[in-house]
Amino acid sequence: MKKTLFVLFVLVSMGLQAQKLPQLGKDPINKIVEAMTLEEKATLLVGYQVSNADANIIATAAGTTAPIARFGIPSTYMVDGPSGVRVDTIIPGTDKRRYCTGFPTATLLASTWDTQVLEKVGEAMGDELVEYGYDVLLAPALNIQRNPLCGRNFEYYSEDPYLSGKMTAAMVKGLQSKGGGATIKHFAANSQQSMRMFNDARISQRALREIYLKNFEIAVKESKPWSVMSSYNSLNGEHTQESYLLLTTLLRDEWGFDGIVVTDWGSPKETVTRIHAGNDLMMGGEPRQTKEIIEGVQNGTLSMEDVDRNVKNVLRYILQTPTFKKYKASLNPDLKAHAIVSREAAVEGIVLLKNNENALPLVKEDTIALFGVGSYYFYANGLGSADVNKPYVVNMIQGLQNAQVKTHPIVDDFYNKYLTAQEIQLKETNIPNWRNWFFGFKRPQEAIIEEFFTAHRAKDCSKAVITISRNAGEALDRENEEGDYLLTRGERELISNVSKIFHAQGKKVIVVLNTGGAMDIASWANDVDGIVMAWQPGQEGGDAVADILTGKVNPSGKLPMTLAIDYNDIPSSKNFPQHWKFSWDELLRPGKEVMAKKDLGYTLYEEDIWVGYRHFNTFNKPVAFPFGYGLSYTTFEYSNAKLKTAKNTCTVTVEITNTGKVAGKEAVQLYSTAPKGKLEKPLRELKAFAKTKLLQPGETTTVTMTFAIPDLASFDESIMSWVTDAGTYTLSIGASVEDIKTTLPLNVKKSIVRKAPTKILH
């Protein structure tokens, strides 16, 4: 009896105490922070280890935040992207896995030049995010594609900061409209993978502002992402995660960011310095970090103000989450509807690079000889944390067959048998493990096709289609070698033999490129009649490529980067790692010697602002295909361009007429050329773009493009200011950076100077 009374007493007093405690959502955040112990605060700032109980719900969360029950603070869940929502759980009571939609990679999405497409994909991803019970997607990623060999380029949008920023903002808006949050990553200047946790990117203030930060600035200001992920690398001698200047002075004070900053996962840096710099969450989170925060406050190396500031940010974030709002996830998003979104986005971003004598579209009577391992073994997206768990991948052969295109059964059969035999051979190497997670399964080599086989097919078939595939991912850069940036000998021979034999019969050859990023095209482009850049187009890839090949959809994608003639023409090639010359041990656990090595321990961004087209276009260097380039099955005329200015805004309108025979869309680009001033400036810089609606033959539409006049500025680091010089600017409106259709003068009467004081230099 006595014992029962005592237990009752304890329970009642605990209940009273809990009642008195402020509760998240009911009481002001300040009150909760005041009532928290240092231990609780420290726990909240460190990513929480997923427990078994949580694991049943959301095992594939890349990270969670710690729950603190006495204040009503729940755990919240973060999951990887950006090619989808990386769910990978088993449906309880079954052996069935849950899947997400595999969307096209970011580079393809940027090639759509259509922010509405990005918003739609964002909405579909946002829906899957919350319907699977997550709170935040660890995407989109928007680092600049400085060099084509960066292993993560497929996750990134473009070589141009304006296009990257705009695409990111549209994606974030779409995603967040469904109630969850987006994380823009990796902040900042994370443009190489070799030594990704140690490399120091050395970049001038001007290049930082105009190229490597501009994209983030646009995204933060236009779309208010919930979260920013600080990157692994260092920047001008200081680790980005330890930089108060970057994460607080610039991001929050100058740009007005008010979400949370999360560190990239598991980087081996100082906890106390990172908390002070403005990382609100240490991710993925280790118990020792909680201890380090507590000890930091106790020994005076970390102020309680810093801790409280971050705790408040985290609590504000939790308040917005679906989990806190007790949103009941259906665990059953509409994957069928999202598959349609994925395919529609993919067709908008596939780029037609070459189409001699109407090699494409295919015609009804065509029978296709479908060559290349890539036609049967297709990549929907790249590797690493972006490799999402999609239900299937439609490859080229399935896509063509679904579209009722006749393929030659003997060729199909040959490749199917070849791949089955190869699979058996590669079985031992291709087991799921961490290495393969990062670097992918070993791919069968290109099959050797005898000349007589091709000769027979050239008789039976009307055209040949060859698919070449490439893959890459995080932690490893690509190689300027055969089998990666360059074709293998087998691929070269396949293209040249098939072309020679088919051409001898007067028949055309088309190459489809299934790659996350740029590769060498110039050295073999002349051999073939058509080239389609399909990128990595998501799970519906084969169907989307078939839509383009058959002309069901007229291609309207355009390049978000320059494709160079030779890798060595690219300015950053002089300062980009050749990691394959080093051992794994050196790269993963670099000693002093490796840290002192150029391109590994540090990388000089010597090309400065002259990235991509800013270099090629300004200095009149020939390229294989310029930035913004892409063909259509129809033609367009640009006319009647006009501009209006009101206050600080310039609005340009231009009429676009479809002058060809089939319906199509045109991605219209607006570049500015600044008057001569103190700084040397690119000949053209992208300032606005728009895509037309589907125009019927003969139809005209008016496209409107708007930009803020102060955004014509360059960054003058001698006065740490954005300067828009007075004078006459030329606005060039065109179909690519090199195909300008019409120009307009814009007079800026008085120069505009905006101070941007944060100097990101140690």
Ligand code: BGC
């Ligand atoms: C990647 C991030 C990713 C995180 C969580 C890191 O290795 O750099 O992009 O979001 O892992 O999986």
